[in-house]
Amino acid sequence: MSLEELTETVEAEYSDIGEELDVTLDRETRNELAMLETALEPEETDELVRRAVHLLFQSTVETGKLDFNLRQSHDVTYDEYLSGMTLQEMTGGQFPQAQQNDDRRYQF
Known part of the structure; x- marks a missing residue:
């Protein structure tokens, strides 16, 4: 699938x-x-359900589960979805590291 x-x-x-x-x-x-x-006393039960969805979404994004599932099912990440561009489109098909030929980059 695609973006x-x-x-x-x-x-x-x-x-x-x-x-x-x-x-x-x-x-x-x-x-x-x-x-x-009982504990939080919201105005309506609906408010708790909305909060639960927000927390689940935030947790799924922060743990990388959303990106993992989106990559498997649609071959994109959440950031790519938000930007409307795939990483390949943003980088012109190459990652910045591929342009660097520095054998010492992992040396101290």
């Missing part, structure tokens, strides 16, 4: 999700959500 296909897929998923999402909760999730509601 263009990833963009199209994300846009399609965004449209499919819409404004509201019905989610079926298992017993453990309901219990954890009830505990979070």
